[in-house]
Amino acid sequence: MILVVGGAGYVGSHLVKELVENEEVVVLDNLSTGFKSLVDIKATFIQGDLGDIEVLNKVFTTYPIKAVMHFAANSLVGESVTDPYKYYENNVAATLTLLKAMVNHNIKNFIFSSTAATYGIPNVDLIDEHQPNNPINPYGKTKLMVEHILEDFALAYGLNYVVLRYFNVAGAHESATIGESHDPETHLIPIILQHLLGEREKISVFGTDYNTPDGTCIRDYIHATDLANAHILALNALLQEQKQTETYNLGNGNGFSVKEVIETCEQVTGRKANIEYVDRRPGDPAKLVASSKKIQTELGWKPKFDLTHIISSAWKWHTDTRNDK
Numbered sequence: 001m002i003l004v005v006g007g008a009g010y011v012g013s014h015l016v017k018e019l020v021e022n023e024e025v026v027v028l029d030n031l032s033t034g035f036k037s038l039v040d041i042k043a044t045f046i047q048g049d050l051g052d053i054e055v056l057n058k059v060f061t062t063y064p065i066k067a068v069m070h071f072a073a074n075s076l077v078g079e080s081v082t083d084p085y086k087y088y089e090n091n092v093a094a095t096l097t098l099l100k101a102m103v104n105h106n107i108k109n110f111i112f113s114s115t116a117a118t119y120g121i122p123n124v125d126l127i128d129e130h131q132p133n134n135p136i137n138p139y140g141k142t143k144l145m146v147e148h149i150l151e152d153f154a155l156a157y158g159l160n161y162v163v164l165r166y167f168n169v170a171g172a173h174e175s176a177t178i179g180e181s182h183d184p185e186t187h188l189i190p191i192i193l194q195h196l197l198g199e200r201e202k203i204s205v206f207g208t209d210y211n212t213p214d215g216t217c218i219r220d221y222i223h224a225t226d227l228a229n230a231h232i233l234a235l236n237a238l239l240q241e242q243k244q245t246e247t248y249n250l251g252n253g254n255g256f257s258v259k260e261v262i263e264t265c266e267q268v269t270g271r272k273a274n275i276e277y278v279d280r281r282p283g284d285p286a287k288l289v290a291s292s293k294k295i296q297t298e299l300g301w302k303p304k305f306d307l308t309h310i311i312s313s314a315w316k317w318h319t320d321t322r323n324d325k
């Protein structure tokens with residue numbers, strides 16, 4: 001049985017949808033940003049907080065958990081700059097409680113959702129795992145702190161872990177039953193699509209003076225289902241004892257500027273965007289593009305979906321299914 005903490009969130013729910021095909025799954029989520037409706041009905045759902053040791057003790061004594069996958073975190077760069085306490089409390093302190101409970105219950109396998117924000121402002125075209133970590137915002141710092149905790153727990157308590165550093169996750173499941181929805185929404189692709197649906201008056205592009213060809217930030221967008229499949233490969237590598245402590249980047253290896261993403265959304269939807277250009281958003285690096293060669297070589301991961309597919313899957317979900325409309 002696998003415990004998925006944060007399995008009612010956007011990324012966690014995509015993982016659960018794939019994982020329930022082959023494993024029994026327990027989801028623990030406090031529904032602070034997730035939605036119970038996103039959790040696959042084959043999973044057992046428990047509403048609770050990962051920082052609550054009593055809830056964790058109960059879960060670990062009730063279910064024969066062989067691995068924990070941890071998606072429950074606050075993940076907005078801008079908010080982490082204005083409200084760092086929330087990030088250190090939820091992302092670091094609560095995760096430490098979860099790890100302590102795992103050690104106490106002798107649960108050895110852990111998959112951790114980390115981020116490209118650990119790299120800060122890398123000076124390379126493609127970021128591999130050897131790039132130095134110099135996070136420039138509290139969000140990236142909290143994720144890196146947990147990575148350090150994991151290194152020490154591996155040495156001291158024999159914890160096995162895989163850290164997955166995500167680039168920009170987007171897109172919706174092919175069934176269009178689950179997709180990306182935050183309240184308030186801050187992510188680029190859902191904001192563009194909400195605007196093209198007439199739910200927002202305009203799109204604000206944050207910064208046009210970055211050192212990139214069109215002056216807007218470049219990011220590497222990866223489909224949530226490709227990301228979910230990488231987690232399953234990582235989980236199997238831990239369970240089959242092929243890996244003990246690994247860190248992998250997860251991205252498609254292609255960078256798209258904010259302007260290019262807007263243009264692709266216009267092409268996919270056949271609608272025209274109303275754009276305003278405003279100041280930079282604090283905490284944003286100019287360019288983040290992944291080399292995911294390591295996980296491709298070591299675990300055989302291969303992303304299937306490009307930016308156009310990511311956007312068309314998200315558009316289908318926004319137009320057909322999204323339940324907060």
Ligand code: UDP
Nearest residue numbers: 077186187188191204205206217258281284
């Ligand atoms: N962005 C933007 N307007 C928006 C939202 C995002 O220009 O309304 C930009 C943002 O500054 C960044 C990129 O789009 O350069 C991706 O931002 P997002 O919040 O989606 O993901 P992040 O890279 O922060 O994880």
